[in-house]
Amino acid sequence: MDIFVDNPMLQGVRQMLGAFAAKHIRAVAGLHDREESMPWALMKMAQGFGMSQTAVVDGRKALTGKDDEAGAGKPSSQARLGVVGSEELAYGCAGICLAIGGSGLAASPVARMGTDEQKQEFRRLLKGEDEHGRIRVAAMALSEPATGSDISGLATTARADGDHWVIDGSKQWITNGASASAYVVWAQTDAAAGRSGVRGFLIGRGTPGLVPGRKETKLGIRASETAQVHFEGCRVHKDMMLGVGQSSVGLGDTKKMLDSTRPMVGAQAVGIARAAFDFLLERVQGGTLHGTPMAHHQRIAFELAEMEMEITAARLLVHRAAWMADHHQDNVRMASMAKAYGARVAQDVTARALTLLGDEALEPGHPVEKWYRDAKIYDIFEGTGQIQRRIISRSLLGVNPT
Amino acid sequence: MLAPMDFALDDEQALIVQTVRRFVDKDVRAWAADADRAGAAPDRLFTVGPDLGFFVDALTEADGGLLDGGYAHLTRALRGLELGRGCAGIAALLETNVEPALAVTRWGSPAARAALLPALAAGGLATTGRDARGRLTVVGDGDGGVRITGRVGPLPALARASHVLLVARLGDEPVLLLVGADGAGVEREALIPSGWRAAAWGALTCKDALVPADHVVARGAAAATAIDSVLAWYRTSLAARAAGVAVAAMEHARAYAAERVQFGQAIGRFESLIRLRDDADTGAAAARLMALHAAWLLDRATDDTSLARAADAASRARVFAGDVVGRATIDAVQIFGGYGFVNDYPVEKLMRDARAFEQLIGDERHDRILALKGAS
Numbered sequence: 001m002d003i004f005v006d007n008p009m010l011q012g013v014r015q016m017l018g019a020f021a022a023k024h025i026r027a028v029a030g031l032h033d034r035e036e037s038m039p040w041a042l043m044k045m046a047q048g049f050g051m052s053q054t055a056v057v058d059g060r061k062a063l064t065g066k067d068d069e070a071g072a073g074k075p076s077s078q079a080r081l082g083v084v085g086s087e088e089l090a091y092g093c094a095g096i097c098l099a100i101g102g103s104g105l106a107a108s109p110v111a112r113m114g115t116d117e118q119k120q121e122f123r124r125l126l127k128g129e130d131e132h133g134r135i136r137v138a139a140m141a142l143s144e145p146a147t148g149s150d151i152s153g154l155a156t157t158a159r160a161d162g163d164h165w166v167i168d169g170s171k172q173w174i175t176n177g178a179s180a181s182a183y184v185v186w187a188q189t190d191a192a193a194g195r196s197g198v199r200g201f202l203i204g205r206g207t208p209g210l211v212p213g214r215k216e217t218k219l220g221i222r223a224s225e226t227a228q229v230h231f232e233g234c235r236v237h238k239d240m241m242l243g244v245g246q247s248s249v250g251l252g253d254t255k256k257m258l259d260s261t262r263p264m265v266g267a268q269a270v271g272i273a274r275a276a277f278d279f280l281l282e283r284v285q286g287g288t289l290h291g292t293p294m295a296h297h298q299r300i301a302f303e304l305a306e307m308e309m310e311i312t313a314a315r316l317l318v319h320r321a322a323w324m325a326d327h328h329q330d331n332v333r334m335a336s337m338a339k340a341y342g343a344r345v346a347q348d349v350t351a352r353a354l355t356l357l358g359d360e361a362l363e364p365g366h367p368v369e370k371w372y373r374d375a376k377i378y379d380i381f382e383g384t385g386q387i388q389r390r391i392i393s394r395s396l397l398g399v400n401p402t
Numbered sequence: 403m404l405a406p407m408d409f410a411l412d413d414e415q416a417l418i419v420q421t422v423r424r425f426v427d428k429d430v431r432a433w434a435a436d437a438d439r440a441g442a443a444p445d446r447l448f449t450v451g452p453d454l455g456f457f458v459d460a461l462t463e464a465d466g467g468l469l470d471g472g473y474a475h476l477t478r479a480l481r482g483l484e485l486g487r488g489c490a491g492i493a494a495l496l497e498t499n500v501e502p503a504l505a506v507t508r509w510g511s512p513a514a515r516a517a518l519l520p521a522l523a524a525g526g527l528a529t530t531g532r533d534a535r536g537r538l539t540v541v542g543d544g545d546g547g548v549r550i551t552g553r554v555g556p557l558p559a560l561a562r563a564s565h566v567l568l569v570a571r572l573g574d575e576p577v578l579l580l581v582g583a584d585g586a587g588v589e590r591e592a593l594i595p596s597g598w599r600a601a602a603w604g605a606l607t608c609k610d611a612l613v614p615a616d617h618v619v620a621r622g623a624a625a626a627t628a629i630d631s632v633l634a635w636y637r638t639s640l641a642a643r644a645a646g647v648a649v650a651a652m653e654h655a656r657a658y659a660a661e662r663v664q665f666g667q668a669i670g671r672f673e674s675l676i677r678l679r680d681d682a683d684t685g686a687a688a689a690r691l692m693a694l695h696a697a698w699l700l701d702r703a704t705d706d707t708s709l710a711r712a713a714d715a716a717s718r719a720r721v722f723a724g725d726v727v728g729r730a731t732i733d734a735v736q737i738f739g740g741y742g743f744v745n746d747y748p749v750e751k752l753m754r755d756a757r758a759f760e761q762l763i764g765d766e767r768h769d770r771i772l773a774l775k776g777a778s
Contacts, residue, residue: 148739150664173740217745219735219753226744289768290536290571299771351728355760355767358534362556362603362761364595369757373596376732376753380739386674401673 010077014084016049021092029093030365032223036215038179039096039223040134046100053126053137056107057119079260079325083267083318090271094374095223097268102175102224106138106184108257109200113243118202121240125182125204139180141171141229148173149387151186152195156231158187163238165189165201167209167231173381177227178212181205184242185231200242209234220373261382262335263321266342269378270315273342273349276371277307280353303356307349314338314345333395339378340388346375415477422484425454430488437600438751443492448525456496458523460503465515466523472701473504475635479642479697483690486646487653490755491558491600493643495527498559500639501632502528502567505619506580509628513616514580521564527602529559530636532569534764538608540572546615548572548579549587550608558758560604561592567619569629569763578620578628579613587611597754627706634703634713636763637720638696644723644759645689651727651734651752652682658747659737669737678733685726692719721767724760731756
């Protein structure tokens with residue numbers, strides 16, 4: 001938190017979410033991991049203090065009670081707010097953090113590109129409860145079976161038909177894909193136009209031709225639902241195309257949006273690493289090895305020292321990237337560095353913690369084993385580690401290495 | 403002087419490797435995903451396994467097994483590599499009887515042999531554990547036996563095993579015990595951890611559980627040799643199986659990378675992914691050789707000096723293979739990308755399976771440091 005010490009609002013958010021994570025998230029994290037179920041009750045509780053599914057569309061006021069102070073050229077605190085909150089929630093459980101924030105993935109493009117009518121429609125689709133009495137959530141449907149890292153080759157098409165677009169294709173690895181009430185779907189409207197032909201569409205659950213697909217069984221982040229979504233002649237009114245009437249929006253803007261979320265993703269990875277580190281630290285402080293305090297073993301103590309260095313460095317990268325975003329500086333390289341390094345540290349710290357804990361961590365439901373599984377996704381989603389290194393090296397060298 | 407090392411397999415070893423590889427490719431890999439989801443090995447394993455010589459390979463012919471002469475750890479390591487390629491959980495079951503059978507045959511009392519060996523010959527299982535952190539309370543019963551309080555495990559095969567060959571300490575004295583899994587003061591619990599889910603894991607909660615004097619397999623001066631041997635056998639087997647899992651991870655990753663196209667080319671052509679595969683392949687090859695070398699030394703360990711050398715090689719092999727399998731499986735998931743994270747593809751299971759190789763019977767790196775510290 002070093003660079004935020006002068007910001008009482010960020011400190012307050014950190015304390016509030018930290019307490020929420022410690023008291024409420026940790027209490028059910030194992031259950032939702034084991035059952036691979038969404039934490040609906042917690043998601044509803046999170047809404048109670050401003051973390052609503054439409055918060056991104058509603059703006060910063062929803063969470064902080066204040067309008068964003070950023071005027072023209074003035075610093076914001078939006079990005080720092082995001083990383084501070086993300087680390088705390090992921091410290092509780094990364095899967096639950098993603099379940100609480102998952103709708104934000106769909107809300108971001110609506111907030112950035114949506115018309116007032118589309119924003120209103122988004123809010124309407126997420127209002128109240130669904131048929132199961134659960135809060136409503138949204139899904140951003142971008143990735144496809146054949147396009148993971150390379151999002152320029154989308155196969156899902158949108159064909160104009162009178163006042164409508166007709167969407168066909170399948171989406172893969174979609175957060176909230178099976179349960180969403182609102183979907184933001186990306187489809188190619190003009191194959192000849194390449195990336196600029198890719199546009200987003202806002203579609204409500206129950207629209208004919210929108211078929212939520214199979215829920216995936218995953219290695220980690222099991223409290224966050226991941227599913228396929230299929231579109232079979234799905235008709236959506238032309239007014240629901242994001243950026244309608246604007247010429248230079250589409251996939252390029254989506255990529256910018258992904259750039260903006262990377263510090264938060266890096267922060268979540270830091271939260272996982274810190275969770276494992278704190279667990280191990282407590283064990284070492286209280287544990288003995290054949291009668292000798294574990295803390296007296298230099299090898300173990302130095303492993304903790306290494307982890308502390310790595311976690312602190314990762315957090316500083318995350319904070320730096322967020323600070324740059326809040327100060328309207330180009331943070332693309334820093335954001336990728338924060339995300340890639342955070343992912344590496346989370347994987348490294350959780351794996352080392354498992355080794356040091358030994359057979360204790362073989363017990364079913366051991367939290368560090370869960371964090372080890374959760375950590376891996378941070379090197380894959382929102383741009384793999386390879387994609388981040390591609391971005392970083394391109395910014396250094398000016399070319400795309402193969 | 404040791405004979406020059408020969409890298410060629412003899413006819414028997416080649417036949418065993420070929421047979422086990424066929425079994426792995428045809429059956430074990432076909433069972434692996436379902437066994438992982440179910441948290442249990444298929445019943446067929448316990449009918450096919452004995453036909454292939456598993457479970458009773460370390461029992462002498464006199465005791466109803468297949469062993470005629472000395473046990474061949476090199477052959478076991480070779481087959482362990484193949485089994486690791488198939489399924490770490492199933493491999494753990496197939497290998498579980500070796501240490502208890504060899505140790506009790508060699509150092510056990512007639513009563514211990516009578517308790518264990520016929521049970522194994524009849525298709526039973528035993529497993530091996532170590533109180534690596536000194537968590538168990540072990541006290542003498544005044545009659546040559548000991549009483550144990552605390553938790554033993556989680557250990558693979560313990561949900562089905564009749565006995566645990568347990569490495570523990572009685573005060574400052576190392577002891578090797580044969581603990582009945584169903585004795586008085588022992589409560590058994592079946593477990594399904596995240597990795598090796600097919601391996602019939604279990605744990606024992608012992609409350610003043612008696613291990614009678616004739617089930618104390620080794621104590622005093624004899625215990626050091628017995629325990630060093632048991633741990634060296636176990637470590638070598640773990641190392642071989644871990645290397646096999648690393649090989650499997652890269653087999654899957656290579657096949658996927660050749661098919662998956664992103665940015666206009668098969669992802670296997672991207673230099674960063676070639677580097678991941680190459681490092682993992684190199685690590686797996688080295689881990690394999692270290693495991694085989696340790697096994698080769700074990701087969702030639704005839705005195706304390708040669709046993710110490712073999713034990714050191716086994717420990718190094720286990721440390722190295724643990725690192726290699728951890729890295730290789732994480733990198734295999736990375737190469738698969740989003741598909742690597744979901745259960746439809748084999749590599750996420752391998753990543754879960756990788757950890758137990760480092761977690762069982764103690765933190766190898768730490769053990770080595772303590773041993774070297776004591777020797778310095």
